Amino acid sequence: MSPSLSRRAVLQGAGGLVVSFALSPAGFAQQAAETPQHDGAKLPGSLAESPFLESWIKVGADGAVTAFTGKAELGQGIATALCQIAAEELGLPFAAVAIVTADTGLTPNEGYTAGSHSMQDSGTAIRNAAAQLREILVGEAARRLGVPADGLWVEAGAVAGPDGARLSYGDLAGGLSLHVQAQPTSRLTDPGRFRVMNRPVPRIDIPAKVTGGAAYVQDMRLPGMLHARIVRPPSYGARLTALDSSAVEAMAGVVKVVRDGDFLAVLAEQEFQAVKAMRVLAMAAAWQEDAKLPDPARMSETLLALPAQDFTILDRHEGGAATGTTVAATYSRPYLSHGSIGPSCAVALDQDGAMTVWTHTQGVYPDRKAIAEMLGRPLERVRCIHTPGSGCYGHNGADDAAADAALLAAALPGRPVRVQWMREQEHAWEPYGPAMVTKARATLDATGRITDWDYGVWSNTHSMRPGPAGSLLAAQHMARAFAPPEPKPLPQPEGGGDRNGIPLYAFPNARVVHHFLPDMPLRISALRSLGAQMNVFSIESFMDELALAADADPVEFRLKHLQDPRAQDTIIAAAQAFGWERGSPVEPDRGRGFAFARYKNLAAYCAVAVEVAVTRETGEVRIPRVVAAVDTGQVVNPDGVRNQIEGAILQSMSWCLYESVGFDAGRITSVDWSTYPILRFSAVPDSVEVRIIDRPGLPFLGCGETGQGPTGAAIANAIADATGQRLRDLPMTAAKVKAAIGV
Amino acid sequence: MIELKVNGRTHSVAADPDTPLLYVLRGELQLNAAKYGCGLGQCGACTVTVDGEAVFSCVTPILLLEGKEVTTLEGLGTAEAPGPMQRAFIEEQAAQCGYCIAGMMMRAQALLQKTPGASDAEIRRELEPHLCRCGTHMRILRAVRRAATAMQSAAAGETGR
Numbered sequence: 001m002s003p004s005l006s007r008r009a010v011l012q013g014a015g016g017l018v019v020s021f022a023l024s025p026a027g028f029a030q031q032a033a034e035t036p037q038h039d040g041a042k043l044p045g046s047l048a049e050s051p052f053l054e055s056w057i058k059v060g061a062d063g064a065v066t067a068f069t070g071k072a073e074l075g076q077g078i079a080t081a082l083c084q085i086a087a088e089e090l091g092l093p094f095a096a097v098a099i100v101t102a103d104t105g106l107t108p109n110e111g112y113t114a115g116s117h118s119m120q121d122s123g124t125a126i127r128n129a130a131a132q133l134r135e136i137l138v139g140e141a142a143r144r145l146g147v148p149a150d151g152l153w154v155e156a157g158a159v160a161g162p163d164g165a166r167l168s169y170g171d172l173a174g175g176l177s178l179h180v181q182a183q184p185t186s187r188l189t190d191p192g193r194f195r196v197m198n199r200p201v202p203r204i205d206i207p208a209k210v211t212g213g214a215a216y217v218q219d220m221r222l223p224g225m226l227h228a229r230i231v232r233p234p235s236y237g238a239r240l241t242a243l244d245s246s247a248v249e250a251m252a253g254v255v256k257v258v259r260d261g262d263f264l265a266v267l268a269e270q271e272f273q274a275v276k277a278m279r280v281l282a283m284a285a286a287w288q289e290d291a292k293l294p295d296p297a298r299m300s301e302t303l304l305a306l307p308a309q310d311f312t313i314l315d316r317h318e319g320g321a322a323t324g325t326t327v328a329a330t331y332s333r334p335y336l337s338h339g340s341i342g343p344s345c346a347v348a349l350d351q352d353g354a355m356t357v358w359t360h361t362q363g364v365y366p367d368r369k370a371i372a373e374m375l376g377r378p379l380e381r382v383r384c385i386h387t388p389g390s391g392c393y394g395h396n397g398a399d400d401a402a403a404d405a406a407l408l409a410a411a412l413p414g415r416p417v418r419v420q421w422m423r424e425q426e427h428a429w430e431p432y433g434p435a436m437v438t439k440a441r442a443t444l445d446a447t448g449r450i451t452d453w454d455y456g457v458w459s460n461t462h463s464m465r466p467g468p469a470g471s472l473l474a475a476q477h478m479a480r481a482f483a484p485p486e487p488k489p490l491p492q493p494e495g496g497g498d499r500n501g502i503p504l505y506a507f508p509n510a511r512v513v514h515h516f517l518p519d520m521p522l523r524i525s526a527l528r529s530l531g532a533q534m535n536v537f538s539i540e541s542f543m544d545e546l547a548l549a550a551d552a553d554p555v556e557f558r559l560k561h562l563q564d565p566r567a568q569d570t571i572i573a574a575a576q577a578f579g580w581e582r583g584s585p586v587e588p589d590r591g592r593g594f595a596f597a598r599y600k601n602l603a604a605y606c607a608v609a610v611e612v613a614v615t616r617e618t619g620e621v622r623i624p625r626v627v628a629a630v631d632t633g634q635v636v637n638p639d640g641v642r643n644q645i646e647g648a649i650l651q652s653m654s655w656c657l658y659e660s661v662g663f664d665a666g667r668i669t670s671v672d673w674s675t676y677p678i679l680r681f682s683a684v685p686d687s688v689e690v691r692i693i694d695r696p697g698l699p700f701l702g703c704g705e706t707g708q709g710p711t712g713a714a715i716a717n718a719i720a721d722a723t724g725q726r727l728r729d730l731p732m733t734a735a736k737v738k739a740a741i742g743v
Numbered sequence: 744m745i746e747l748k749v750n751g752r753t754h755s756v757a758a759d760p761d762t763p764l765l766y767v768l769r770g771e772l773q774l775n776a777a778k779y780g781c782g783l784g785q786c787g788a789c790t791v792t793v794d795g796e797a798v799f800s801c802v803t804p805i806l807l808l809e810g811k812e813v814t815t816l817e818g819l820g821t822a823e824a825p826g827p828m829q830r831a832f833i834e835e836q837a838a839q840c841g842y843c844i845a846g847m848m849m850r851a852q853a854l855l856q857k858t859p860g861a862s863d864a865e866i867r868r869e870l871e872p873h874l875c876r877c878g879t880h881m882r883i884l885r886a887v888r889r890a891a892t893a894m895q896s897a898a899a900g901e902t903g904r
Contacts, residue, residue, distance in 0.1 A: 070815050218779070270766070271769065342780055424783065647878035672785060681880060
């Protein structure tokens with residue numbers, strides 16, 4: 001199998017390469033001449049960065065339509081949704097569109113698949129590109145038929161006209177070039193006429209995943225492929241001081257031991273031979289450790305004492321002096337693991353000076369840049385092909401595994417190398433979601449209205465992603481070591497640690513400060529929703545504390561402070577579906593809680609209502625029922641939206657009830673599922689209902705992370721309702737609940 | 744050489760007897776469904792059935808398996824002709840990343856073969872050893888329930904003939 005084959009071809013074991021659009025010089029010149037240059041208006045979505053139509057959509061001479069996206073299928077269903085969009089605008093059945101996802105050799109550069117951006121960026125680009133392609137095809141048909149374009153229509157892969165005239169897309173495309181700049185506006189299909197969009201389409205990736213098909217990078221088997229395992233240092237910054245690898249080299253199946261500075265690995269013919277050799281190699285290595293980690297029991301104090309760069313991200317003074325009841329609270333969260341079920345994996349092949357890496361990275365282009373820098377090779381000699389892996393939920397070990405594979409492949413040119421991390425390596429070395437502290441203070445006037453809001457968040461950055469080689473573990477550990485890049489705060493309006501730090505509520509006086517902490521005691525990076533989870537947890541917990549102080553119903557209290565009608569609609573939809581009524585009676589030790597946020601204050605709106613049952617003797621919290629409402633703009637795949645929101649709710653439940661990264665003075669101690677417990681089936685709700693608010697024709701908002709914040713706050717609010725005790729330090733473990741109740 | 748019977752076919756396996764079944768399935772036998780998740784029997788991603796019982800293939804050395812019937816997810820059907828469990832997971836769209844799903848399906852299959860009328864509570868209890876990080880649990884429970892119904896009505900149909 002050649003590395004030039006597409007990801008899909010590799011995974012399906014088939015030879016079906018994407019057929020490029022035939023570029024005829026004559027057609028190109030003609031088309032270019034006919035294409036007026038737009039006057040600087042911004043192109044929609046990622047067309048702004050990759051403006052040529054052929055980057056996004058191609059029609060083969062056989063009429064086969066392929067969409068191209070720089071975004072990666074992470075299990076969020078993006079490949080399916082993007083096919084729906086292209087099929088809709090081209091008047092095709094859903095199944096007629098194929099898609100190629102993130103590949104530096106084939107697709108546009110759309111950065112990272114992150115931040116709930118895929119639908120806005122890539123979905124918008126593909127929708128407009130497909131609509132403009134349709135118009136070009138119709139125009140060409142009109143020219144050939146000698147009839148006006150407005151008398152023609154598209155159906156089933158052809159342009160049709162009166163009197164049975166019919167020209168297939170493949171036929172029409174043969175003489176055209178799509179090497180044309182997109183226009184700022186397109187004739188988009190009216191939502192009232194949707195056939196494929198806003199319909200629950202079964203995901204294209206699921207059949208292989210439930211039948212044992214080759215669905216993951218883990219499933220790749222290239223001819224002559226070696227299996228590698230890494231021996232990681234025992235702690236951050238540990239140095240390899242002595243190594244006798246002779247015993248390992250004599251083991252069955254072992255092909256090579258690779259040492260480069262503090263980077264140590266073994267390659268073997270069979271996978272379990274590599275695992276056994278890794279264990280022996282680990283015993284044969286001596287390390288000098290000097291990591292000094294903070295006391296996990298005093299993490300909040302540690303963070304508050306770190307040097308901070310303060311950014312005032314909101315400073316509003318529109319009301320008079322605040323007088324009335326003042327309420328203050330401090331909230332905290334620990335480091336959180338991405339906790340992918342499958343440890344990170346990658347395959348690399350160094351052939352004729354060209355490095356190909358199959359990786360489940362979220363960003364093939366940034367990863368390529370980092371790997372090329374690490375290897376000291378020009379960018380164009382490295383190709384990164386996204387190949388699905390286990391769910392990542394942000395920046396886990398994916399990029400590091402890709403670097404491991406590339407470094408090892410470079411040591412054995414011509415032989416494909418597959419690296420998979422061990423469970424304890426993923427748990428100990430992935431970059432965690434940062435620990436955070438927030439402080440809130442607010443004043444209520446006599447009418448129960450918040451007149452003054454003061455909020456601060458203390459946090460590391462939330463992205464140490466590649467780009468720079470120094471982001472990669474292998475590059476940090478190799479002899480010619482690359483230093484980790486300087487951490488940077490991510491700018492508003494999306495923000496990093498301060499993501500969703502600004503409340504959506506309309507307070508006349510409000511101040512929000514982001515205390516950015518450059519020192520990073522643990523290795524951290526992006527975890528799904530970045531700082532939004534903690535800021536929404538804090539703000540929405542605090543809103544309930546204020547509602548209590550104002551003797552107000554939490555739902556009414558929120559509505560009273562909101563001006564955005566879509567926010568209000570979302571809250572009302574969730575409250576109604578839940579059956580939220582003021583002062584409705586609940587059984588003893590049962591409570592209900594509500595929370596709301598608009599992700600990043602610019603993506604999808606989400607409100608969550610939960611019911612909890614607390615066992616007083618143990619402090620155990622069960623969540624029998626969850627109802628969510630979401631407004632994500634125009635919906636493409638309603639079942640995909642539901643799946644994402646359900647998943648966000650259950651994952652956030654797990655974060656908030658159980659999870660914290662463990663460490664001692666020098667080492668990470670949460671290295672498997674017994675030391676890092678997560679949600680299991682016994683704690684899964686009896687019902688989770690997701691209401692989608694229909695917003696036909698409105699821009700895509702992206703829903704993948706919007707449920708993360710509200711869920712945790714809704715749970716905390718429900719526990720407070722059930723027990724009268726407010727938990728402000730995550731996770732809300734049974735032990736903490738029990739201690740708070742004081743039984 | 745150890746003889747392993749997998750999905751109805753017998754294979755002579757060259758791997759050392761202490762090799763966990765998972766590595767033989769994924770390596771010599773080139774089967775994809777059983778996944779490496781933890782190697783510790785803590786997550787369930789590697790689950791297959793042996794003589795009808797769900798086992799963690801990552802901690803089961805092949806020397807224990809001679810003369811036994813191993814079934815992996817591949818043994819339940821194909822993408823073109825999915826078995827009832829697979830069809831149910833497709834119909835419920837019960838996957839996000841899907842990495843944990845094969846193991847879930849195999850334990851559910853073992854449960855329903857032994858206890859066709861398993862209650863929702865039994866299904867939930869049976870799946871307790873399995874972790875899903877995407878939060879697809881609600882759909883997984885619905886899919887197993889759907890598979891149970893389909894398998895029961897198929898069985899009733901056969902009885903009726």
